[in-house]
Amino acid sequence: MIRVLLVHDTCLLRSVLAERIDREPDLEVVHTAWPGAAARARTARPDVCVADLDCSDSYGIAPLADLCEQAGRPATCRLLVLASAERPGLLRRAAEAQASGYVDKASTPDQLIRAIREVTAGKRFVDETLGFGFLKAAEMPLTQRELSVLSLAARGASIAEIALSLHLSRGTVRNYMAAITRKTGARNRVDAIRISQGEGWV
Amino acid sequence: MIRVLLVHDTCLLRSVLAERIDREPDLEVVHTAWPGAAARARTARPDVCVADLDCSDSYGIAPLADLCEQAGRPATCRLLVLASAERPGLLRRAAEAQASGYVDKASTPDQLIRAIREVTAGKRFVDETLGFGFLKAAEMPLTQRELSVLSLAARGASIAEIALSLHLSRGTVRNYMAAITRKTGARNRVDAIRISQGEGWV
Incomplete structure (x- = not known):
């Protein structure tokens, strides 16, 4: 059996x-x-x-x-x-x-x-x-660090909260979010989260 | 049958x-x-x-x-x-x-x-x-208009795009988003979308 x-x-x-x-x-x-x-x-x-x-x-x-x-x-x-x-x-x-x-x-x-x-x-x-x-x-466009930032953002964390949580400056978090938005072909941050969740990345 | x-x-x-x-x-x-x-x-x-x-x-x-x-x-x-x-x-x-x-x-x-x-x-x-x-x-906290704004935001539309689409000023859309965030008990706009989608409102 x-x-x-x-x-x-x-x-x-x-x-x-x-x-x-x-x-x-x-x-x-x-x-x-x-x-x-x-x-x-x-x-x-x-x-x-x-x-x-x-x-x-x-x-x-x-x-x-x-x-x-x-x-x-x-x-x-x-x-x-x-x-x-x-x-x-x-x-x-x-x-x-x-x-x-x-x-x-x-x-x-x-x-x-x-x-x-x-x-x-x-x-x-x-x-x-x-x-x-x-x-x-295999073609997943995001780095591990970008995924960490995006995961927190998708759970509703603010830029300041993400920065605190990952020991980054707010400017760095903003740069990561901009890179994520560009790489996912999204129009903005909310759109990047929507696309990434749909594909199961976060 | x-x-x-x-x-x-x-x-x-x-x-x-x-x-x-x-x-x-x-x-x-x-x-x-x-x-x-x-x-x-x-x-x-x-x-x-x-x-x-x-x-x-x-x-x-x-x-x-x-x-x-x-x-x-x-x-x-x-x-x-x-x-x-x-x-x-x-x-x-x-x-x-x-x-x-x-x-x-x-x-x-x-x-x-x-x-x-x-x-x-x-x-x-x-x-x-x-x-x-x-x-x-029965206790759904959002008005029909707020749901329309939120639906567009959840699909990745910007404040400007939502304003254009619903024939509202950008300031009015921002006010709606603030009300939505407060009523859903969310921390911010992304969090409001996450909560509302989870409950099936949009």
């Missing part, structure tokens, strides 16, 4: 997806929302974590590292993510967490089940429709 | 939910993403539209009015929405569209199926866990 831990924040949808996976004779599944996912991984000892990286917590960043650590990955557990080509930032985060499987959310349940079996067998699985998303993920 | 049109933007999840509904002997379902939902409603002539109001288009506002009109609602079709208490703005939009059913996304598939039957029989169905969300929806 392959033990699957399914992580998704919407109970109604997660339940039906879990039912569907459970109908396969070689798969058994437990499911959870992101809050509590790491604790669940520790007790359930899954062979594979199937995780939707869209997270409905207040900042939308799924605690992927926690989940992986508690699941005992990569030694005993594989990570498979549900992703979309339109949010390259999330693909990038999954790649950094060394996910073995990438299933397009525009894909079918059968494709997901095939992917679960492949990654459990030690193979990699990448939905071909995610190709353009990986290309965009 | 009750004909159900299921509208949700994620194919993988929509497919398994449709499969689950289809297993009921008295329900038959067609499903679609939001783009194309209105056209699908026109041809499918559903008895009930089951719609997730979270919409992945660039601005996240589901074209609910179009869907209802093409489905022939309310004369021949009921509207049932999948909602959450955390996004009162979407509940409000559903109420304005005269939805008969409100199912919490934290609920179970069985509850959804019960709701489909109830609204088709002409009854109203409201998940009790959505109560607090309706309360918040």
